[in-house]
Amino acid sequence: MMSLFADELPWRFDLVPGAVVLHRFALHEASGLLETITAVASQATFRHLVTPGGLTMSVAMTNCGQKGWHSDAHGYRYTTHDPLSGKPWPDMPANLRLLAQRAAQEAGYPDFHPDACLINRYVPGARLSLHQDKDEQDRAAPIVSVSLGLPAVFQFGGATRQSPVQRVLLEHGDVVVWGGPSRLFYHGVQPLKEGAHPDTGAVRYNLTFRKTC
Template sequence: METDLFGPRRDEPIGPGAMILRGFAHDPAIPAALAQVTGTAPFRHMQTPGGRQIGVEMTNCGALGWVSDRRGYRYEPLDPLTGRPWPPMPARLRQLAAEAAARAGFPGFQPDACLVNRYVPGVRMGLHQDRDEADMAAPIVSVSLGLPATFQFGGPDRRDPVARHALAHGDVVVWGGPARLNWHGILTLRKGEHPLTGAARINLTFRRAR
C-alpha cells in the first residue's frame, strides 16, 4: 500500500477490467487545471433527445466534447454554447488520466475528451453505458472530486447484478477491456460541504472518443 500526504493509497479491483484507485487524484494542481476549463467553457444543463433537462451540469475539455440535445448524444469539436472549440485538456489532467489507466492495466491511454460533471445534492446519474466513443479499446477513467458519492457498477447486460461502491475525494475508477461497456451510475448525492468544491461533487471522465 502506498501513502502520500493525504493518507494511504490502495488499488481495489471491482471486477475483470475494472478497478478503484483510492486516493489517486490527491493533487493540489488539479483545482487550477479545472478552473482553466470552466473559465472558458462554463457548466450548463444539457437536454436529452426527448427534451428533458439533465440534472447534472456539464462541460468538456479536449479535442472533442460530449453533448446531448434533441439531435441525440454525440461528440462535437465545438462548444454549442460559444461556437468555439472546447478548451484544451490541461497537461496535468491528461497526465493524471494516463497514469491512472496505466496503473489499472491499460498503458498508453491518450484521452482526447474529458467530460466534466458537476453534481449538487439531490442529483443523480442513472445507470447507463458509455458507448458513444469510436475507440472501444481504450478504457474509461473517472475521477471523483469533492463530496462523497455512491458509484453503481454492473455488467455489460442491463440485467446483471449492480454493486455499490463508496467514492471519496481523490478516488479514481478505471474500467475497460471486458468491462468497457458495463452499466454504471451515481446514486442521489447527499447534502454536504467540501473545502475544494463546496456543496458539490465534480467528476472528470476521460475517454478516447475517436
C-alpha cells in the first residue's frame, strides 16, 4: 500500500493513465469544506441507502447540486429531488464547485462542470466495495473525489472486477481524479479504521463530484 505522506513521494501521483492523486490539494480549504458539509446536511440529512438487493449501505450519504444519487429497491439513479423531503437537493455551494474544477484542471481535465456532489460519511467499520461509477450519462467528464477527516485506504483497480488493485492511503485534504481511459475502472474503500481526527472526530467525509448528463 502506498502512503502519500512519505517524503520521497511526489505531490502528484499518477495511479494509471487518466487517474491522478493530488496530495493535500484541498488541505488549506478543508475547514470551509467541513462547514459547507454541515450546512448541506442541515437541509438534506445524511441517510443510509438500501441497495436494490436489500442491503443497507454502511456509508451514510447526502447530496447537493442539480442532481443527487439515490438507491432503493427500484435501482440506482440520479434524482432532482431528495426522496426523503420531496424538495430539490441543496444547491452546490461555490467553494465545492470551484475546488472540483481546480482539481480537474490540475489533473488534465479542463472545463469540468459538475452538476452533482455526493457527500459520504464514514465511521469506523464503514466501507465501499469495489464498483464502477456508471450511472452518469456523461462519461466523458471525470470523477473528482475529495477526502476529509480520518485516513482511509482507497482501492483502485481496472476495467474488470478481477483486475489487480492498487491501494493508496488517502488522508485529510487529498484529492483523486480519474477519467478518460480509467473513467469506468473499479474502485472502493476498505473498512475505515478506528481513530480520531482533530477536525472531524471519528469520521471521514468524502466529496465526489460528477457530471451526470
